[in-house]
Amino acid sequence: MLTASFVSGRSVVKWSDDVIPFVDLKAQFDVLENEIHAGIDRVLHHGRFVLGPEVVELEQRLAQYVGVRHAVACSSGTDALLLALMAKNVGPGDAVFTTPFTFVATAEAIALLGAVPVFVDIDPVTFNLDPAQLESAVEAVIKGDKGLYPIPQQAWNGRLQVKGIIAVDLFGLPADYDRINAIASRYDLFVIEDSAQSFGAEYRGRKSGSLAEIAATSFFPAKPLGCYGDGGAVFTDEDELADVLMSLKMHGQGADRYSHIRIGMNARLDTLQAAILLAKLKVFDNELERRRQIAQQYNDSFRELGGDLRIPRISPHCKSAWAQYSLLFSKRDAVRDELKRSQVPSAIYYPTPLHMQRAFENLGYRQGDLPAAEQCSTEIFSIPMHPYLEQDHIMMIVSAVKNGVQRAQG
Numbered sequence: 001m002l003t004a005s006f007v008s009g010r011s012v013v014k015w016s017d018d019v020i021p022f023v024d025l026k027a028q029f030d031v032l033e034n035e036i037h038a039g040i041d042r043v044l045h046h047g048r049f050v051l052g053p054e055v056v057e058l059e060q061r062l063a064q065y066v067g068v069r070h071a072v073a074c075s076s077g078t079d080a081l082l083l084a085l086m087a088k089n090v091g092p093g094d095a096v097f098t099t100p101f102t103f104v105a106t107a108e109a110i111a112l113l114g115a116v117p118v119f120v121d122i123d124p125v126t127f128n129l130d131p132a133q134l135e136s137a138v139e140a141v142i143k144g145d146k147g148l149y150p151i152p153q154q155a156w157n158g159r160l161q162v163k164g165i166i167a168v169d170l171f172g173l174p175a176d177y178d179r180i181n182a183i184a185s186r187y188d189l190f191v192i193e194d195s196a197q198s199f200g201a202e203y204r205g206r207k208s209g210s211l212a213e214i215a216a217t218s219f220f221p222a223k224p225l226g227c228y229g230d231g232g233a234v235f236t237d238e239d240e241l242a243d244v245l246m247s248l249k250m251h252g253q254g255a256d257r258y259s260h261i262r263i264g265m266n267a268r269l270d271t272l273q274a275a276i277l278l279a280k281l282k283v284f285d286n287e288l289e290r291r292r293q294i295a296q297q298y299n300d301s302f303r304e305l306g307g308d309l310r311i312p313r314i315s316p317h318c319k320s321a322w323a324q325y326s327l328l329f330s331k332r333d334a335v336r337d338e339l340k341r342s343q344v345p346s347a348i349y350y351p352t353p354l355h356m357q358r359a360f361e362n363l364g365y366r367q368g369d370l371p372a373a374e375q376c377s378t379e380i381f382s383i384p385m386h387p388y389l390e391q392d393h394i395m396m397i398v399s400a401v402k403n404g405v406q407r408a409q410g
C-alpha cells in the first residue's frame with residue numbers, strides 16, 4: 001500500500017497507513033518548527049535538563065491558563081493521578097469512585113495505591129460518570145450492601161471507607177462537577193478531575209483543570225496539548241496541597257534536597273518537554289478553535305442522517321476540548337468497514353469497560369452490572385479529529401461515514 005506521506009505529499013504520523021492521519025503531529029510541527037527548535041536549543045545551551053527554568057515558566061503559564069493558583073508539572077498523566085491520590089493519603093481500605101468508561105490509568109492509579117476502584121455507570125449521552133448513580137454507589141459502599149448498587153466484593157459488609165471520587169472528562173467534555181462536588185461535600189469525599197483529555201475545555205465559564213479540588217492532566221502526544229514524550233500536570237488552588245504535590249514528585253523532599261519527609265516518587269517533567277509545551281501553548285487556543293469548527297461541521301453533516309446514528313451532544317454550559325469525536329451506531333462494525341475501504345481511519349475508545357477487564361477481575365464485577373458503559377463500548381467509534389485536518393479530508397471522512405451509515409441502515 002502507498003504510504004501516507006507519498007499520497008498526501010507530506011509526511012504524517014507513521015503509525016498509520018491510512019491516507020488521512022488520525023492525529024497529525026507532523027502538520028503541527030511544520031507550523032511550530034522554528035519555535036520548537038529554538039526552545040530545545042535554549043535548553044541544550046543552559047543544560048538544566050531537570051527542573052530547569054522552562055519547567056517553572058510552564059507551571060506559571062499553565063496555572064494562569066487554567067485559572068488556579070498552582071500547576072505542578074510531572075512525568076505523565078498517570079503519575080499526575082498517582083500524585084493527586086497520594087496527596088489525599090489514599091491507601092488500603094479506601095474506596096475511590098470512578099467511571100468504568102475511561103482509559104485504564106484512571107482506575108489503575110487507585111489500585112496501585114492499594115485502594116479499591118468502585119465503578120459508577122455513565123450517562124450514555126455525555127459518556128461521563130452519571131451523578132444520579134453516584135450517590136447510590138456511595139450509599140452501597142457505606143452500608144456494604146450490594147443490593148443497593150453493584151460494588152466490588154472488597155466493599156461487601158462495609159469493609160471499605162469511602163474516600164474520594166475521580167471524575168473523567170471523556171473525549172474532552174467536562175463531567176457534571178456541580179452535582180459531583182455537591183455529593184462529594186455531603187459525604188466528605190475529595191474530588192479529582194481527570195482532565196487528561198480535556199485541557200482547554202470549559203464548564204460554566206471555568207476551565208478544565210479548575211473544576212474540582214485537584215485535577216490531573218496528561219501531555220501524552222495525542223492529547224489536546226501534547227509534548228514529544230510523556231508528561232502531565234496536577235492543578236490545585238490550595239497552597240498546602242501544592243506543597244505536598246511538589247514534594248511528592250521529588251522523592252518526598254523536605255526543606256532541602258537530601259531531607260525526605262514523606263515517601264514520594266521520581267515524577268518530574270523534563271525541561272525539554274517543558275520547552276516544547278511552551279511553544280505549543282502559543283497556538284493552543286487557535287487549535288482549540290479549529291477543533292470546535294471541525295466538530296461543528298461533523299455535527300451539521302451527520303445530524304441530517306437521523307436514524308440510529310447518535311452524534312455528540314454538548315450541553316450549553318460546556319465547551320469540549322474535542323480530544324475525540326465519537327459517534328454511536330448499532331451496526332458500528334459495518335460503518336468502520338466502509339471507512340476502512342475509503343481509507344479513513346477510525347478507532348474504538350473503549351472496546352472493554354474497565355469493570356470487565358481481566359486486570360480488575362478481583363473486584364468481582366459481572367457483565368450487566370454497568371449496562372450503559374457496556375452498551376456504549378459495543379456501539380462507539382471515533383473518527384479523525386485534530387486541528388490540522390484539511391477541508392478535502394473532512395469531506396472524505398463525512399462522505400465515508402454517510403455511505404457507511406446509509407448502507408448499514410439499508
Ligand SMILES: *Cc1c(COP(=O)(O)O)cnc(C)c1O
Binds near residue numbers: 103105196218230
Ligand atoms: C491518557 C489518559 C491518562 C493517562 O495519561 P498518560 O500521560 O498517558 O499517563 C489518564 N486518564 C485519561 C482519561 C487519559 O485519557
